[in-house]
Amino acid sequence: MKKILIITIAIFSFVSCKKEEKKQVGKAEPKTELAPVSDEILETAVIYEANIRQYSEEGSFNAFTQDIPKLKGLGVKVIWLMPVYPISSTKSKGSLGSYYAITDYTKVNPEFGTLEDFRKLIKTAHDNGIYVILDWVANHTGWDHVWIEQRPEYYTQDKEGHIIDPINPETGESWDWTDVADLNYDNHEMREEMIKDMRYWIEEENIDGYRCDVAHQVPVDFWEEAADRLREVKPVFMLAEAEQPELLKNAFDMQYAWEGHHLLNEIAQGKKNVKDWDAYMVKNDTLLEADDIFMNFTSNHDENSWNGTVFERMGDAAETFAAMTYAIPGMPLIYSGQEYDMDKRLLFFEKDTINKEKGKFYPLYEKLGKLKNGNKALNGGKKAASYKRLSTSDDEKVLAFVREKDGDRVVFIANLSAESLKFTVETDGEYKNYMTGEEMQINAGTPYDFKPWQYLILVGK
Template sequence: MKKIILSFIAIGILFSCGKTKEENVIAEAETEIKEEVKEELQPISDTVMENAIIYEANIRQYSEEGSFNAFTKDIPVLKELGVKVLWLMPIYPISTTKSKGSLGSYYAISDYTKVNPEFGTIEDFRTLVKTAHDNDIYVILDWVANHTGWDHIWLKEHPEYYTKDTEGNITHTVDTDWTDVADLNYDNTAMREQMKNDMIYWLKEEGVDGFRCDVAGMVPVDFWNRTVTELKKIKPVFMLAEGWEPELLENAFDMGYGWDTHHKMNDIAQGKSNVSEWDKRMVQIDTMYAKDDILMNFTSNHDENSWNGTVKERMGDAAEVFAALSYVAPGMPLIYSGQEYDMDKRLLFFEKDTIIKKKNKFFPLYKKLGKLKNTNPALHGGKNAASYTRIITSDDNKVLAFARKKDNHEVVFVANLTKEPVKFTTEYKGEFTNYLSGDNFEIKPGQEYELAAWDYWILIKK
């Protein structure tokens, strides 16, 4: 009898154990499903723009492979840097007729609705976009509306879409050396409509979130205004103009290039100007632009790097302080491919080149600056930006000091923008934390402070 009872107990235990394992398997499966169902990235908004960092991706040169897939693997790394907007340099097929170099210019496009097979397939591109969205990063495409490559189908099917000389020949853009492209004629309404439809394709079919528009000031503003109105009927979009003209930002574009700001940085770094020129630039911005206009801050981009020199060539030992300034000044900071890896070479433009991805000084700096930009409202630089107030010092031609404030948050930036040590005083006061060192820091009226050449403080109000 004992044997029978024990047998029933054993069977019960086995049954019970089996049921528990089954329940565990179901529970684990449910957990996996929940983990796989990630919340869809919400459309881009003014809120996103406030604390965003933009990254310019040069797919051809980013890796040895020069492919979408090689770049996609590193998208989580961009998230570490606080990147919110990913700008892809032109990804379309490149014209071979009249092309420059062995690979041609990204900006000589032969088809607006295809991808360059050099980079991969449309499926590879879709994976890139999905991966970016999964990492809370928006994707904008470089759009070249001023001209096409000489292989574009429009040249054969619609020559009336193009600008012609007095003899009736299609020409490249006047007063440029862009001989590898054919200039488009914006007096032609049919061409305008097709251009708009090609942009719509990328929003509707491929899920991109906006466009960076090449030489935007060379295309009629009314085209941009009408086209962007139509794009926004599909979904909210982020529009970046390669241009400084205030009229571009009145309706069509969210952000323009801070070209003059960049030039002031270069001039100060090279000893051609001093801090007074920065102050004049800040006044100029307030005078020229509306409060909700955004300007992009940068120490490099694809044009500057390839044609005017690396950051080290142009800024030398001042590279770090101007990188920091691009984050804490009003606007949105840009990282160009390779800057996070201390890149110090001019990337070839018409040939294959490669960025060496080795973390050194700038990766941890950009990571820390990115965290501050993403999280502190005092650095908001969008359509509802934090205030900017110049702090007076005893040596304002050498020392740049200002406060950014919003919603009881305050960030103070103090920098020596010269190649020599400087001593100074200020009447400003407050208790802060030195963001980069973590040390307590108090500013006292009348107290003398000293900064080494190109040194700076980012101070967070306690």
């Protein structure tokens, strides 16, 4: 009888161990003592979107980890990792499939390396004072996800009971995201499982928050519950791929500045002008709360792959708008390769790589990052510096504004047109040209003679 009891206990112990191994293998790195993300840190942060597959020839966690100290030199305080999870092969697009067609929310894609490699990435980032957020895809899964077979009720189904891909609510037609299956948020068991999987990465792998894909397609009350449950573990940073003010009330810290981004594209293409930008900023004052944060960008993975490189969309205005994303209220984004003057559309479903040769933009981002990190006049978080439009003699083509906080003052002046201009700006004082170091004494009558897309960043003395 004793033998039977011992064998039974051994079998039970073995099965229990196998269950524990399901979510992770090995032991996590000791948690680095990095203070939790805070509102104060977000004021001065630059965010970097890391495309692991395309960042290097190897397309691995380890190759990216080697360069994390370089990102610190660019002023980066938050790394956003595009999805790192295993990719579905059923109904996949291309030879490698989409990062956003996930088979398991609690494992890493072997294409990128092992869980141990991922842990080294997190530890290296934390050792360099950088926070890491994961790309979370709550709207849909890949067709190989275990829920498809085991819990079909977790998914949206048609009248015949077939699981469907996501539908455009405005047209009632498919978005053509045929490689993924739409999740059903009327199912509260699915919601609970989703939150458990989100908590896993924070509790076990020490990540610092999430960038949430198509956040506007998922119910607001889910995000609010999820954010509450995540913040039970520790403070986290939440970024919504959306432009939906109600998401910022309780769930998210920051949202995309999609409208502002498209407006910059249109100004660069001569379709809009500075008057349109002014109207956009006034509208934001009425729609948003004072502590709402925008993520400002000239490119990201979607824009680059589907709508063109920053140089295709913005042409000679690319540098000006890069500088402007740092100067306006909010947090600036660098997408993988932008620091290396990337002028190619990265393949989305295939292996590609960026050319890591420093050109004009690397030293530009270094200087802009230093200013963003160290000058309170560019604070862009929940206690952002003020933004005041300055009158010019040509308000249709010249954008001039001043930002101030706690005695720091920065003036941004730019010719947002494709023609040379002579103009004046209604401001005065002693400044330093931040990009050149030249001392400048200016007043309302000071004449400016700018080439197309020329800009000036003045730091108050």
